[in-house]
Amino acid sequence: MSNITKYIIGVVLFLGATSIPLYAQNDVSPKINPGRISGSTRTLISVLEKESGWTISYSNRMCMESNIRLKDENKSLIEHLQDVFARCPFLYVIKDNKVIIRPLNPSEYSYTVSGFIYDDLTSETLPSANIYNRANGAGTVSNNFGYYSITLPAGYNEISASYVGFTGKTKSFELGSDTVINFRLSASIMLRQIDVKGEIPGENISTTNMGAIIIPADEIRQSPALLGETDLVKNIQMLPGVQGGSEGFSGLYVRGGGPDQNLILLDDVPVYNIGHLLGFFSIFNADAVKHVSVHKGSFPARYGGRLSSVVDIRMLEGNKDKVKGNLNLGLLSSGAALDGPVIKDKSSFALSFRRTYLDLIAGLVQRGNDARTNYYFYDLNAKYNHALNDRNKLYLNVYWGRDKYMTSYNFQTVMGDTGSPANQTSINDENNAGWGNFVGGLRWNFLITPKLFSNLTATYSDYRFFIGVQRSKLE
Incomplete structure (x- = not known):
């Protein structure tokens, strides 16, 4: 038997004895029904491990919450984990009887929201209008043609549009892909009194x-x-x-x-x-x-x-x-x-x-x-x-x-x-x-x-x- 033949047989035997990780495209985790339960993230993971007989490994960067409720449903272990970490999108790897999960990086689950800001009365575009997301503090302004673009995380989001002399508007939506949202703002002459309070940030100004x-x-x-x-x-x-x-x-x-x-x-x-x-x-x-x-x-x-x-x-x-x-x-x-x-x-x-x-x-x-x-x-x-x-x-x-x-x-x-x-x-x-x-x-x-x-x-x-x-x- 030649050396090349021996080398090929050795590689085949090695691959046959090695477990191959399975990614999110192949959910082969067992189906279980832990019943209607509630508790902290760690408590629910322990219950899911006991019901499935599988080991669940997760990163300390995952979202840990004190009170989560699971429904009385018979579905796969991965689907139950998606309910547990509903606020924290993740990727998983299945190896033997073990699930390894890690949180997605922002670039992996962020999407772009874009559109135009219009005057509701004249349909003219509004340049330099403010777009703001209160949840994460992200914001931008529309360009000379009234167009804006902002990157937000997947899931539930709220963005507000405002312009001097106009009544602002807020829209809420579930973000799962690149989305187009246009705003039509109405002119407002009377402005209510507001108090602006805040602290001077310690970091230097990066853009002016x-x-x-x-x-x-x-x-x-x-x-x-x-x-x-x-x-x-x-x-x-x-x-x-x-x-x-x-x-x-x-x-x-x-x-x-x-x-x-x-x-x-x-x-x-x-x-x-x-x-x-x-x-x-x-x-x-x-x-x-x-x-x-x-x-x-x-x-x-x-x-x-x-x-x-x-x-x-x-x-x-x-x-x-x-x-x-x-x-x-x-x-x-x-x-x-x-x-x-x-x-x-x-x-x-x-x-x-x-x-x-x-x-x-x-x-x-x-x-x-x-x-x-x-x-x-x-x-x-x-x-x-x-x-x-x-x-x-x-x-x-x-x-x-x-x-x-x-x-x-x-x-x-x-x-x-x-x-x-x-x-x-x-x-x-x-x-x-x-x-x-x-x-x-x-x-x-x-x-x-x-x-x-x-x-x-x-x-x-x-x-x-x-x-x-x-x-x-x-x-």
Whole structure:
């Protein structure tokens, strides 16, 4: 007999004499009925060992309780152990007449809960909403698109969602797999008095978001208005560390930086000019704004290219339940806004337009004058979003704004020699200047996994300044 044959026979005999462990896929434990009993974890394990004749070995990391009750049921030993350790998921190994159990590691029995936070009235997503699990202290916040993701242990869980100015909600559920839970919060004006008490933790702070402030659209609309014009930039100027430069103008000087050192984003698209009327008003129509994030320092990694600050402005996405609109009348300009569903609960649109009527007023005042000056500006915001499915969403947003300044001069001269008829010459000079932005963006949100959220954006931003001169002569 060759050496190889002897080696193979030896391995076979060794494996035949060795017991093979059986894992949770093969429950070969005996069926028993210990009756309706109650007691501590150790007491019940002793009873189960006596009834089954098997030995039960367990880790000291298992959940030990003082009072557990078992039902009068005839089932396997493993199923009885699952009732004993109902609050502590475990893995087991069966070897001969012995059961060895150990608790699962958190990564082995934790699941992901994810979803979106909505305004119940408008169906707009709520960014930076708080999600909290009181049982283990885990928490997170929703991103700019209202999406959140949190990892929780298997079993019974409760999570609460809250947002400033809204009534919070709590949902309870049994967690046994990755789950999607959406919240719809209702606006609340009156807040009850609360007392906050606690102790300062001893450990160092591990994460910070220094200098970041979120301004909701409602706060912008309720701020003081100049000549009836609610201005987003003037609201930002009232924040600590921000200066407006000349009084009444829309420049931003953040912690000593210049206006050109600020990164201004409108739905992820950079905007290069933010002023109307030579900076007296900003280009952002409050009726089209959802919320504003101002970062005065410690910029997140996704921003770059500027030294002073980041102003991230998000436009309204539109009501997915019903069509609604509003009309604003001011001393210098008026505007209208309309939003609503295209396909209910699937796609929506939001439109807003604003225009000044300074040119109409100036035209009436300067009627009949040889020299006339005129000026007007307008803004158009449009946004459309469509949910392809629960994991894919498309957004299309457009902004178009222009300033137009015009002057015209009409001169008449009379020329002629003595004794000859006079010749009259009319010279008309027209000067005009204009500037403005056109920005657009196409964005695709894709939920790769409950823990991985992707955002792909194609952007276009154009700023133009033009000057025109025209002279006409009539004899």
